[in-house]
Amino acid sequence: EDQVTQSPEALRLQEGESSSLNCSYTVSGLRGLFWYRQDPGKGPEFLFTLYSAGEEKEKERLKATLTKKESFLHITAPKPEDSATYLCAVRDAGGTSYGKLTFGQGTILTVHP
């Protein structure tokens, strides 16, 4: 069974204080790792797709990286508007036509001014 574990559960940063969020996963065969952002009272919003170890994607102050066992979401010089819950999800290489997404429980990021 696919498993996704995110750490820490919550992270509080000062504005400008860079840090990383972790997503550890166990799948039979990875067919993609995905990062989503969720603001309070809203549904998740897609951020990144990573497919293979060594791959990196960037968007503004966010950079996602992937190894064979985990992914990191690096946040450089965060601003208060980066405060949100960040969700990680994986899709396995199962035989069904739909690759089910397995989500982690999320990391709640709070950036103080």
Next chain:
Amino acid sequence: DADVTQTPRNRITKTGKRIMLECSQTKGHDRMYWYRQDPGLGLRLIYYSFDVKDINKGEISDGYSVSRQAQAKFSLSLESAIPNQTALYFCATSDPDRDYEQYFGPGTRLTVT
């Protein structure tokens, strides 16, 4: 206007009642999904639909049923609500070629007393 809308946004109901949560989308996507989100458990898939005639159970479908009335409409029903179905429910859509990039509605907060 939002691409994915859900009604109602909040609902309080009593044990044993039948309730329906509705989802509409203007993305033109064929694929639609229902998830529930619980604190500490992440998003879990209840049902998904590839088109009007193709509906599939997700990992936690017991106690739920769905109806795909049209390409744009996908409803979730709780036939006899129970307290452990208290959760945040999300509808999502995706394009078949990028089904990992899911567009979520704002969610329905359901409380069963």
